[in-house]
Amino acid sequence: MSHPHNTNPSRRALLKQGAALAAGVGGLMVAGPTIAAPRATPAPKFDEIFDIIVVGSGFAGMSAAVQAAEEGDKVLVIDKMPVFGGNSTINGGAMAVAGSDHQAKAGIEDSVELMVSDMLTSGRGMNDVEMLKLVCDGTAESARWLESYGTVWKPFVQHFGGHSLPRVLQTRESSGAGIIRPLIAAAKKAGVTMYKQTKLIEFVQDGQQRVVGVKVKSGYFFPKEKSGSDKLLGARKGVIMATGGFGRDIPFRQMQQPRLTSELDSTNHPGANADALKQMMLIGANPIHLDQIQLGPWSSPDEKGFGTASQFNTAATYQNGIVVDVRTGERFFNELADRKARAEAIMTRRDDQGQPVYPIGFTNEKGAAKAQTLEWGLKYDVIKKADTLDDLAGLYGIPADKLKAQVAQWNQFVRDGEDKQFGRPLMQAFELTEGPWYAVRMWPKVHYCMGGVRVNTHSQVLHLISDKPIAGLYAAGEATGGIHGASRLGACAVAEGVVTGRNAARSAVKADALSLKLA
Structure with missing residues (x-):
């Protein structure tokens, strides 16, 4: 029995509508579930x-x-x-x-x-x-x-x-x-x-x-x-x-x-x-x-959010420095690759249990000259300063001889005008010859x-x-x-x-x- 206030279409009307949809409206065949026609609603009034x-x-x-x-x-x-x-x-x-x-x-x-x-x-x-x-x-x-x-x-x-x-x-x-x-x-x-x-x-x-x-x-x-x-x-x-x-x-x-x-x-x-x-x-x-x-490849696990490391790494490390695996002291990717390539490379640095082994990005004083967040990063101990490469290696447990060999190899690439490890563009690159050195631990964040x-x-x-x-x-x-x-x-x-x-x-x-x- 129908309710006197029921505003739904009658069964006969619904059957007619279904038949029309099955036959196609305006030459358009409709298959599968149908989409209900918009209900007539009064024009809204706005505040x-x-x-x-x-x-x-x-x-x-x-x-x-x-x-x-x-x-x-x-x-x-x-x-x-x-x-x-x-x-x-x-x-x-x-x-x-x-x-x-x-x-x-x-x-x-x-x-x-x-x-x-x-x-x-x-x-x-x-x-x-x-x-x-x-x-x-x-x-x-x-x-x-x-x-x-x-x-x-x-x-x-x-x-x-x-x-x-x-x-x-x-x-x-x-x-x-x-x-x-x-x-x-x-x-x-x-x-x-x-x-x-x-x-x-x-x-x-x-x-x-x-x-x-x-x-x-x-x-x-x-x-x-x-x-x-x-x-x-x-x-x-x-x-x-x-x-x-x-x-x-x-x-x-x-x-x-x-x-x-x-x-x-x-x-x-x-x-x-x-x-x-x-x-x-x-x-x-x-x-x-x-x-x-x-994922932003310039972030640090040592601070929340965007932080100070992001601008430092963007302006200093990636343009003027290098990134190394702390276990080997060696580079493992092109620092000027696109973000996806860099983030994925960093995420591969893990121990036998699958836990992150945070790589280190670093440059010297010349390389960090345009990094406006350097002072704040140092203040909050996100960025660390070292006078020599031996000191830098000691801060992060990096094999010092391997780190110094990698820096020497990088400098040779700059002199030759070709990065023979990863093909990084060297238009603005310069040799990393003297300290002090500035470094940060790195791990990507959703960006x-x-x-x-x-x-x-x-x-x-x-x-x-x-x-x-x-x-x-x-x-x-x-x-x-x-x-x-x-x-x-x-x-x-x-x-x-x-x-x-x-x-x-x-x-x-x-x-x-x-x-x-x-x-």
Whole structure:
């Protein structure tokens, strides 16, 4: 017997609908489980309405917000954490730029095509080539754009692992704060509204399944999931997801890579989880490369998080020094290989019980001259100083004769202009002839998620089934997947974030503006 208030279709109507699906609608045959048609719902009423809502306040989010504000749109940025900037603020502030003014001054001939080639090689050919070209092509102009808002680069170009030549610019501060702070200031000056402690709960879609806003928890205190109060925020043109990766979401990352257990530390901030990614997937976003999770090969087991060793190893050890196995005093990989190759090489250093045998990376005073975290690393005993190679060997239990022989061999490679052990590029290499020496123990940490949602070159999020854009939904930065393939080259996260954030904003501002209602 039917209930008088039952709003479900009758059995006869359901049979008719099933027959229509079986026969095919509009010439399209439907096989397997059917997808229910969207229910007609009343138009939502919002607590606040903007043209564009940006979720996340890192490189991609702030670049999107400033770009959209430049073009006259009313923009809101929300972030669930108590401070803006996310991982970007604690990032090393290094941006790979093809054809920068700094390269030209240094006489370095680079090209977009070469940067694309380097990233394809690092990515093991898994990269989304069209998105890769878009990012590389936008780096030089975006670096100048950042400069126009107050970012200051160091007056030299660096050579990071996996790049064919020096193309890395780094902020004066050696941190992403040198980019984020100027962009936040520019956003506020342009009238962008910014709410922290505001967590995305779910998307709001209209009857045509277009994303028209977000439901959030306002006054949210991470990680207290019951904190905050519900609000509906409307977006006339679209929502840009710039929510980063999930490196600190241990259960989710283990679903993708079981070996990345809680025993492996991460450089990410505590809020770097998969919550926003899951919400995009729930409305049909296509997740790709989620199992491609990068380990940072420059980290130390002697400190938590990003720490002081990361910048020291990036600026000093890998560019100007060598890394050795403490048991043999010998090198065992190319210090300027891509991150995946270096991290995997380091992870092979284990004893008979499978426990880590931490390698030592070191350089001399000349090599450490540009390492801004050296003083702090020494203070917290993460970086150690030794006057002689014998002293250095004693600190870490390395056979002194083997260590000195390896350094002598390295110096010969530099004189010959060829690394006969591992083929390391020697463009900026110099002989390690005298101390004092600075060294650090090394072990990788979870650092970056190459996987995320699939987007097109307009930064529109693509649907899992149709491969067509989910109307009103855009994504940029680490929230997207496919650009880096199996391994991201160093300094390409900033490049990707800034270029794709601006690209998403340019696409969103062109969208037709809906007429939404306030509560």
